[in-house]
Amino acid sequence: MKAIRWHPPSFDIRVEEIPAPKIEHPDDAIVKVSLAALCGSDLHIYRGHGGPGITAVHTCGHEFIGHVVELGSNYGVDSAKGRPELYATLKVGDKVVSPFTVNCGECGVCRLGYTCRCPSGLLFGSPALEGGQAQYVRVPKAGATLFNLNDPHSWSSSLPAELKATALAGIADSSLLMLADILPTGVFAALQALNHPKVLPALTGRPFPTSFFPGEASAAMVAEDRTLTFAIIGLGPVGLCAAVSLLDMLASKELPFQIIAIDPVEDRRAKAMAIYNKIDTAGKGKGTFETCDIEQAKKRCVGCSAVLEVVGNTSAISLAYDLVRNFGAITSVGVHGQPPVPFTGSQLYAKNVSFDFGRCPARAMFPLAFDLLVKRQDVFGEVGGPDSLVDRIVSPDEAPEMYRAFEKNQVGKVVFKMN
C-alpha cells in the first residue's frame, strides 16, 4: 500500500510502498482510509522536535476517516458482552472515524472520560503506532477507540431524532474527518472555559463560592456582571472550531457574551469572520463576535472571563495571562513544548488565575462534537473557499511538498485522498 512516511532526523517526508497492516491482536480493526489530514501538531515530529525517543521511520498522521475492512476475533462474539459497545456491533463496511489516540475504554481513566490519557493509549503517527496517512491503518482496541458513523445509537442523546436520520448523508467526508482531532479539541476548549468554577458566577448569577454548595442568586448582580467575555487566541482550524463551538454553547443557553478572536494573520481573521457571518441569527446568540490582531487585543480585550489558548507557545500563553481578568480561567489546548512556562509564582497568585492544560480526550468528546457538526456544518464552506476549514484535498504523492508548504504557512489545512 501507499503510505506517507517520516524519516529522521527532520524535514524528510517520503511516499513509500509498504506492506498493508494486518490484525495483530483480537481487539484490532483494519480501516481502509478514504481521507487523512495534516495537522499542525504533525509539525513537531516533522521539524525533528518530537523528543529524544522519536528516531524511527514511521507512517505519519493522526487524523483519518475510512471503512472497516477487517476485524479481530473479539468482535461480534459472546465475550464482547459487557465490553465497549463496538466489540458487539462493529461490522466490516462500517464508516468510522478515529480519535488521534487509542483508548481501551475499560480502565478507570477511560471510565472517568479521560480517554486521551488511557494508560494503554498510543498516538497514531508516532514510532509507537503507524499513522493514518496510508491506504490502510491498524486500529488497536478499535471497539473502544473508533466512532461508528453508521450507528446513530452511538451518537449523542442530545441530537434531535430528525437530525439523526439524515445527519450523515448531508456531511462531506472532509468535514467528518474534522471529528478526528480539530473539532473535538475546539469543543473541549470551549467546554472547559464554560465549565470553569471561576466563570460560573457570571454564568449563573450566583456569586462565588458556588457549585459544590449551591449559592443563592444575587439580586445585586447587574447585566454587565453577567456578560461573559472571551478571547480566543489562535484562529487556525482548532481555533475556528473552538469559536463555532463556544458560540453554539452560549447561544443554546441564551447567555450574553462578547468574543474577541485573535490572530496575527489577516487571512485567518477573515476566515473566522466569514464563518461567523454564515451562522444564522439564532445561532449567533445574545452577544458579539469580533476579530483582531495581537496589538489590538492588548488594547481592547483586557479583563476576559476566560481565554481559550489554541496555539501552544510561550507568547500565546503570555498573551492569555495579559488578557484574562482577576479570577479568570485560561484553557490551553495548544501542544506546548520544552520552553518553561513564562510566569513567576507571584504573577499567578496576584491574578487568582486558573489554567486548564492539555490534550483533548477526543473519544469522550465525540458525541458533543458530532452534534455540533450536524447542527453547524453549513457554516463551513466548500474546500478551498474563504470559509472552509480545509484548504485543499490532494494526492498523497504531493505529501513532501505539502508538508514543506504547511510548515511555512503557505497552505492551510491539507487533506490527502488515500483511496
Place this chain on the structure above:
Amino acid sequence: MKAIRWHPPSFDIRVEEIPAPKIEHPDDAIVKVSLAALCGSDLHIYRGHGGPGITAVHTCGHEFIGHVVELGSNYGVDSAKGRPELYATLKVGDKVVSPFTVNCGECGVCRLGYTCRCPSGLLFGSPALEGGQAQYVRVPKAGATLFNLNDPHSWSSSLPAELKATALAGIADSSLLMLADILPTGVFAALQALNHPKVLPALTGRPFPTSFFPGEASAAMVAEDRTLTFAIIGLGPVGLCAAVSLLDMLASKELPFQIIAIDPVEDRRAKAMAIYNKIDTAGKGKGTFETCDIEQAKKRCVGCSAVLEVVGNTSAISLAYDLVRNFGAITSVGVHGQPPVPFTGSQLYAKNVSFDFGRCPARAMFPLAFDLLVKRQDVFGEVGGPDSLVDRIVSPDEAPEMYRAFEKNQVGKVVFKMN
C-alpha cells in the same frame, strides 16, 4: 495607642505609641482590637521581601477581631438602603471580624464574589493601610468588609437554626480570629478542589465531559473510580484548616476518599493527627486520613484527584505536580513569590493538569467558614495544646521576639492580646 510597627529595610519590629486612628471617610469604622494574630504571610514584609514599593513604616497585621467603637456618617441613615447590609445595621459595640483585605461590596468584582480582588481593595498591614496589630484599627468600607458576629442574620443560611442561637457564645475569641484569614483560606482550598470540573466525574459518577452539558451517569464506573484521593501539602495553620474543611465537605456528601496530609515537620504532622482524632465518626466520613513526609508522599500518593498546595514556594508546587494524576487539579492558595513557575509547557500539556492560583476571597467565604467553625470548633483544642491552631497568646510587648522566633519556626501561630 500601642501598635506593632514594621521599619525598613527588614527584621525590625518595634512596639510604639502612636495616635489612635480616626474616621477619615463616612464609610469607615474604628474597631477596638481584642486579639490580632501573626500570619506566615506577614513574614514576606518582615524579611524585606515585600517588593520595591514596601519601604514605609507601618502597623503590621491583617488578622484581627474586636468591637466597633466608632462609625462614619454613612451608617444607619436612609442612604444606607440598597448598600451592603451593615451600612444599615452595624452598631457601636458589635463584635466584628475582618477579612485581611478591604472590599467595597458594590462593584462588579465584589458582586461576583471575588472580594479579595476588589479594585478598591487594600491589604491591612501594608504601607497602603495600617494593620490590625494595634489597639485600634480603621476599617475602610466597613459596611461591606466586616463580618458582624452579633448578627446571626448575616451568617450562612445553611447553618441550622439551633446552632445559630448558641453559636457565638461557645467559641473562644482566639478561634473566631481564625475567620480573618486561615479558616476561609482553608475552606477556599478545599472548595476549589471539590468544585473543579476535573474532579467532578469521580465525585458525581458522570464521566467527562460533564457539567455545562450534564452527562449521563456511567454504569461502568466502579467504586475505585469514584474514590477521591487528595494530597494536602503544608500542615501549617491554613493546611490544618484545609484538612478539616475538606473532611467536613466530603463527610457531608458521604463521598468516599483518601487524604494524605504532607509536611516535613513531625510536630505539624502530629498536630494534624491530633485534630483528626478529635473528629467524631460521622465527621470523619467514608474515607481515610494519613500524614506523611515528602519522601513518603512521593512513594505513596502519586495519582491524586486533586492536590491542595498550602505552602507557596517552588518545591511545594513541584511536589503538587508530581503527586497529581493526569487530568487532576492543583489548587494553590500559598502566597507565591518571585521565582518562576518550575514547569515546561510540555509537562503541563502531557499531564492535562489544571491549576487554581491565588488569594482567598475571605469575605465571600465567611459564611461557609463560620459554619465550619460552629460545627467543628471542638476539634481545635486549648491554646498551646497539641491540637490547637494557636500556639500562644502574648502581650504586644513581646512582638519583636515573637516575629524573630516565628520567622525561625521556633513558635507556631502567635496571637497578640491588644486590649
